[in-house]
Amino acid sequence: MPDVLRDRAGVALGAGALALIAVVLIATGEKESLVIGVISGAAYGLLALGLVLIYKSSGVFNFAQGEFGTIAVYVLYLLHFEVPYGLALLGALVAAVVFGLLLERLVIRPLYDSSRVILLVATAGVALLAISVEIWFGDAQGKTIDRAFPTLDRFSILGVQVSDQRLLLLGVLATLAVVLALFFNRTNLGLAVIGASQEPTATELVGISVRRLSTFTWALAALLGGLAGVIAVPDSGGFTPGILTSAFLIPAFTAAVLGGMTSLPGAFLGGVIVGVIQAVATSAPLFDFIPGSAGTLVVFVVLVGVLAIRPQGLLGRAA
Amino acid sequence: MSVLEARNVSIRFGGVQAAREVSIAVGEWEIVGIIGPNGAGKTTTFNMITGFYTPNTGSIWYRGKDVTGLSVDERAALGMGRTFQNVGLVKGATVRQNLLTAQYLDAGYGLVPGTIGSPASFSVERRLNQRAEELAERLGLADLLDTQVAGLPYGTLKRVEIATVLATDPDVLLLDEPSSGMGPEEAHQLGDTLLDLRREFGLSIAMIEHHVPLVVRVCDYVYCLNFGEMLAEGLPEEVRNHPEVVTAYLGEDADPAAAALEGQLESLVEGS
Amino acid sequence: MATTIDRPVTEPEPEPEQGRQGDRPFRPSPLGWLARAVLALALAWLVFVFPLSQEGFEVQRFTTAVIYGIIGLSLNVLLGYVGQISLGHQAFVGIGAFTSAYMVSVQNQPFWVAVAAAAAVGGLQALVLGGASLRITGLYFALVTLSYGLVAEQNIFQVEELTGGGQGQAAPKPAGFETDWRYYYLCLAFLALVLWVDWRLMRSKGGRALLALQENPRVAATFGVNVRMLTLFAFVVSGVFAGLGGALLAHNDTFVSPEVWSFNLALVFVIMTVVGGLRNRAGVVIGSAFFALLPYLIDQIGFIEDAVAAIPAPRELTAELAPLVLGPLLLILTLVRAPGGIGQQIRPIQRWLGGHRFDLHDHGPKEVKVADVRA
Numbered sequence: 028m029p030d031v032l033r034d035r036a037g038v039a040l041g042a043g044a045l046a047l048i049a050v051v052l053i054a055t056g057e058k059e060s061l062v063i064g065v066i067s068g069a070a071y072g073l074l075a076l077g078l079v080l081i082y083k084s085s086g087v088f089n090f091a092q093g094e095f096g097t098i099a100v101y102v103l104y105l106l107h108f109e110v111p112y113g114l115a116l117l118g119a120l121v122a123a124v125v126f127g128l129l130l131e132r133l134v135i136r137p138l139y140d141s142s143r144v145i146l147l148v149a150t151a152g153v154a155l156l157a158i159s160v161e162i163w164f165g166d167a168q169g170k171t172i173d174r175a176f177p178t179l180d181r182f183s184i185l186g187v188q189v190s191d192q193r194l195l196l197l198g199v200l201a202t203l204a205v206v207l208a209l210f211f212n213r214t215n216l217g218l219a220v221i222g223a224s225q226e227p228t229a230t231e232l233v234g235i236s237v238r239r240l241s242t243f244t245w246a247l248a249a250l251l252g253g254l255a256g257v258i259a260v261p262d263s264g265g266f267t268p269g270i271l272t273s274a275f276l277i278p279a280f281t282a283a284v285l286g287g288m289t290s291l292p293g294a295f296l297g298g299v300i301v302g303v304i305q306a307v308a309t310s311a312p313l314f315d316f317i318p319g320s321a322g323t324l325v326v327f328v329v330l331v332g333v334l335a336i337r338p339q340g341l342l343g344r345a346a
Numbered sequence: 347m348s349v350l351e352a353r354n355v356s357i358r359f360g361g362v363q364a365a366r367e368v369s370i371a372v373g374e375w376e377i378v379g380i381i382g383p384n385g386a387g388k389t390t391t392f393n394m395i396t397g398f399y400t401p402n403t404g405s406i407w408y409r410g411k412d413v414t415g416l417s418v419d420e421r422a423a424l425g426m427g428r429t430f431q432n433v434g435l436v437k438g439a440t441v442r443q444n445l446l447t448a449q450y451l452d453a454g455y456g457l458v459p460g461t462i463g464s465p466a467s468f469s470v471e472r473r474l475n476q477r478a479e480e481l482a483e484r485l486g487l488a489d490l491l492d493t494q495v496a497g498l499p500y501g502t503l504k505r506v507e508i509a510t511v512l513a514t515d516p517d518v519l520l521l522d523e524p525s526s527g528m529g530p531e532e533a534h535q536l537g538d539t540l541l542d543l544r545r546e547f548g549l550s551i552a553m554i555e556h557h558v559p560l561v562v563r564v565c566d567y568v569y570c571l572n573f574g575e576m577l578a579e580g581l582p583e584e585v586r587n588h589p590e591v592v593t594a595y596l597g598e599d600a601d602p603a604a605a606a607l608e609g610q611l612e613s614l615v616e617g618s
Numbered sequence: 619m620a621t622t623i624d625r626p627v628t629e630p631e632p633e634p635e636q637g638r639q640g641d642r643p644f645r646p647s648p649l650g651w652l653a654r655a656v657l658a659l660a661l662a663w664l665v666f667v668f669p670l671s672q673e674g675f676e677v678q679r680f681t682t683a684v685i686y687g688i689i690g691l692s693l694n695v696l697l698g699y700v701g702q703i704s705l706g707h708q709a710f711v712g713i714g715a716f717t718s719a720y721m722v723s724v725q726n727q728p729f730w731v732a733v734a735a736a737a738a739v740g741g742l743q744a745l746v747l748g749g750a751s752l753r754i755t756g757l758y759f760a761l762v763t764l765s766y767g768l769v770a771e772q773n774i775f776q777v778e779e780l781t782g783g784g785q786g787q788a789a790p791k792p793a794g795f796e797t798d799w800r801y802y803y804l805c806l807a808f809l810a811l812v813l814w815v816d817w818r819l820m821r822s823k824g825g826r827a828l829l830a831l832q833e834n835p836r837v838a839a840t841f842g843v844n845v846r847m848l849t850l851f852a853f854v855v856s857g858v859f860a861g862l863g864g865a866l867l868a869h870n871d872t873f874v875s876p877e878v879w880s881f882n883l884a885l886v887f888v889i890m891t892v893v894g895g896l897r898n899r900a901g902v903v904i905g906s907a908f909f910a911l912l913p914y915l916i917d918q919i920g921f922i923e924d925a926v927a928a929i930p931a932p933r934e935l936t937a938e939l940a941p942l943v944l945g946p947l948l949l950i951l952t953l954v955r956a957p958g959g960i961g962q963q964i965r966p967i968q969r970w971l972g973g974h975r976f977d978l979h980d981h982g983p984k985e986v987k988v989a990d991v992r993a
Contacts, residue, residue, distance in 0.1 A: 088757045088760065088761065090705070090760075090764075133950075134950055134954070137954045138953060138954060141953070141957075142701075143756060143757055144697075144701060144702075144703050144756050144757070144760075145953060145957075147703060147756075147757055147760055148697075148703060148888060148892060148949070148953070149949070149950060149953050151705060151760075151885055151888065152885065152888075152889060152945075152946040152949040152950055152953075153946060153950070154885070155882060155885040155886075155889070155942060155945065155946045156943065156946035156947065158882065158942070159882075159939060159942035159943045159946070160943065162939060162942070163931060163933060163935055163939055163943060164931060164932050164933065166933070269881070269882075272881065273768070273880075273881060276764075277761075277764060277765045277768055280761050280764075280765075281765070284758070284761070317773060318773055318774075318776040318777045319772045319773040319774075319775070319776030320772040320773065320776075321773075323768050323769055323772040323773060324769050324772075324773045326765065327765045327766060327768070327769045330761065330762060330765050331750050331751070331762055331765075334751065334753070334754045334758055334762065335750055335751075335753060335754075338753060338754055338758075
């Protein structure tokens, strides 16, 4: 299986690059950036995973992916006053999945034959709709939510305090990495999703409904987006309407691009790489000359750089 | 000196050798036919000649100049005009718009003067429009000038395509299956048209064609490709009767059905 | 709007006007000409006279509507003619606005120099960003522009020298056009200029080649079109329009603040262009003006205000927020039900005004599915 081997080689390359960055950061005393970067990168990775899934299965760049997360955050916020936190979390994830299913049914499916650019415009429109409904039903003010696990100082990694919530994020990401890898390589449904993306006609011929798979993929992507939102946002302090679109979507896309838009492990790894680079840019004095948020600019440079120099991504294959 | 020459070009896609050491030459005022079964590498060779593919080895020469490194539009500017197997037209536009678009290089004015509407660009536009009408008239398309291309019958599309490629003011035409979708009668007319156009416009022509009678009637020289390699070349009659060519087209041991088909081919050729 | 949208888009049989023997060309009766003249005059009144009957502050809104027309045409060049989508157009417009304000307030240059500089900077930006993205297509370009929009918001607009810090940069109206209504006419003149350029672009070799390129790049190349050159050229045209629109916006509000150039605004720009109707000049301008005027319409027209207030929601839908909620809904409705947008719906009226028969089902040439720009 040369594809698998190439995938593994790519992952090894990415992991090697990451290890190198880690060593440099520890050596230069930027340990905090490393830990914070890995954690925020885990959230980007979660979101990027959904982007890659949808791109693989329907060729769409889903600009509403971030809003799967923001909707979940708002539902969590509203519910956690009323019901136990665990139940509120469940409700939030259900809301994200329902949103994903509605989007697939009402927007994506009717536009199935349109050009991909039109589909992209449609998902961006849905993102704006979600943001404005959040402003309308809530308000534009920032809000905060409690963490699922309030303890902040139980553990430390490399001398940096890591809250339980952040450990949860890392744990979820690691678990999902394994579960999804098994799912796509070992289960019939997982193989069917990949098959449908590569050979839709052949998949139909062997009796699998591509439409059902599309529904399933969107639901799964929405669940991943929702997870990213409900775990990462309570930990980051506060949130405003469209928080996952404004603060997470671009790094997540950059992560997906690093993984060549098609590699699931690449998306994970890309997320962590982007997270670390962003954290370093934000804290390292080297980048102080940049006006405003240095992290934003550096992510932009990484994105354009990867697209200009290696459009197939670090882990993707040349077309 | 030949107008256009492919010298020993080879190209490989993954594990498939699509063309191996193929050499083709088109002389001044010649009509050259390229035949061969489906998948023989005919269109691939065209794509290398016109610049869509770069050959792994070998080179493309145009009037004594090595053009292997030039892009498609640069080769078009030198005078290569090309049609496509599945009709190379802007289908959302009208016939007139296609004929105007094809005169891109002839327009003369720059992009900026055209966009700000310089007086010169207006007079050039009138000239281009006139030429579009002349070409449409010449190919019997005058009635269809303002009809959208999408929806025209296939045979008509092929004629529109030839008008369009003539509008690019070519020196050598590369036609990919110009008679596909045409009946014997139409194909016969197409032969007349090609012979006339060669005289009127001083063209050299290379064409990929399946319709053997047409090839035999209009071509001065014929190449036959099979599995990416040159099987035979020579005068049309020679190539058509070449035993390997007959085998390639009709299978190893010609069974009765194939023999009947061959007979049909013969009679078609004689009829033309 | 409501009456025009739910008609299913059925393709009429093509009915060429010419080329049919024995069919006399249609000529409207004198009464028909009169009716057309009345409608034309009414439209002219709406554009040239009506806005002046408004209070000064409201005239500014109409000016904004005119400028949005320019911005819509800018996006139309990218989205309609090239087939690339910019999700960071607010950055192009915003940088145009700040450039012009900076030239006038800090460099003490006259308005005309400032506007020219803004247009030039707009074109340059598009050239650089487009050049960097030439190897990638469609979907990735959207991503690059989205990211660029955020960079503009969070980095470029944090440069105090350019933006004047938190309180914004002053951008006074030019000499001779100090009053709101004079400035309104100035912007109309600029819109006319942009419309002229757009019209000539599409009627000359560049525009024809762009359409060919979008539908079939291989065919365009065999016509001798240099794909990269032409694409970059279209980017620059779009960037110049955007820079110009930004400069005009700045001087309309007489100051520019760094806060307004957000992702939401970029999306409103995209939506107004698509809802207006890609590749349709009149449609794009009407769609853009509609979105610019939506808050005004909600404020001024009683029954719309009542209808909006009647929507059951925990909080009232404000006139400022309404375009952000309504816009995406109209966008999706347009994409799913009437991809030609407003431009396609008004075509029968346009044709009628031009002296043709009124044909309700005339939606113009059939839209041929554009070759996919799958990245």
